[in-house]
Amino acid sequence: MVDTSARAGNKPRASVGNAPAIKSVASNAIDTALVARLAKLLQDTDLGEIEVEKGDLRIKIVRHSTATMMQQGAPMAAAPMQVVHALPASKAPTSAATAREEVVQSGEPVPAPMVGTAYLRASPEAKPFIEIGSKVAAGDRIMLIEAMKTFNDILSPRAGTVTAILVNDGQPVEYGQPLMIIE
């Protein structure tokens, strides 16, 4: 029964929350397809906000909901649930917050191989494994995912340049969720 609720509880999590609020600071026509793509990325990745620049166009998409609560009576859910993940003590600015114009350009996402908590650094005091613009080789360590005190290295599947980091340090991730984009 609990297992069933776990499965049921997980699925709606990525899409929980209000529709993303769209703030644009544009000086020319807005690329609606780009906005739609960003909004989907925001929901898929559980990020709080994404900001991009393309030419002199700048778009910022913010999601207001932070809760991951389910209401009682949801299909197959035994009880309302909340998934809580660890956050590191340090509050250093993350690369995701500074992701800019490269975000929606070409490149392949790196998916999370398991459910857990993503870390961008080996310990709260350590330097991040990678930053936006970092050149990586196939097999380089780009992230850690902790699940039940098991630490799993996430390696770059290919050589390239990190163009977007789609999770914050200490953020919960679901199976298959895009972690970063490597061009």
Add this chain to the structure above:
Amino acid sequence: MIEHHQRLGSTNDEALRRAREGARGPLFIIADEQFAGRGRHGKVWQAPPGNLNISLLLTNPAPVAQLPELGFVAGVAVHGALCETLRDAQVTAALKIKWPNDIVHHGAKLSGLMLEAHQVQHGVQACIIGIGINCRAIPDGLPYGATHLAALAGRAVEAAEVAPHLIAALGREIALHGGGAGFAGIRQRWLARAAGLGTMVSVDTGSARRSGIFQTIDMHGRLVLVMDGVEARFDAGDVFLNPSANTATSRKELESQ
């Protein structure tokens, strides 16, 4: 294969080094002395002389998404090994597994685990289970209660006495896990030995501390707490047991919900 070293920085680091050199395991690395032991997320694991420091290297022991289950497999194995070492039923009845895999005696920590998974080559996932057991000493200045086997047994307990029990128990539980197909059985064995099940516990996630009734672990091994009718699940964090909790009473409360 079992390797015994007098002194190593970290048995986990040595196991990883060997995996990168081509070792595929099962390989046990034991060190009498470990001077750079590591704990969760950059914490130091102190290992005073006389305690057991051991790492087990396995290759592709389960699908990647199920590797965290090995922590529960190892937790049940360490519990079994400590029961076989201590034998006294009165003492072993109070040995429990604190989520996800510390062994405690009336809440005092006896052993700790840290697991790491590294892809050492395409398609080759090295999984390293690092285990530290307090045989005759506890480190100074710990922020939590701890004890050691000699104190519980009322006699000297050597690391060399515990190691064979542990190696056998790991083999047994890994076989039960069956590469992931048997996790439901491991989960049941874990729950039967769980510390604080049905009582109020707290979880410190690094950014916040949350309390609730410890209801169960889910199909992934996540800790399930219930607070005011709301269920919360945790995949990372430090658990604090309530020393005054009465398990029987709390279980009744849980059933009446």
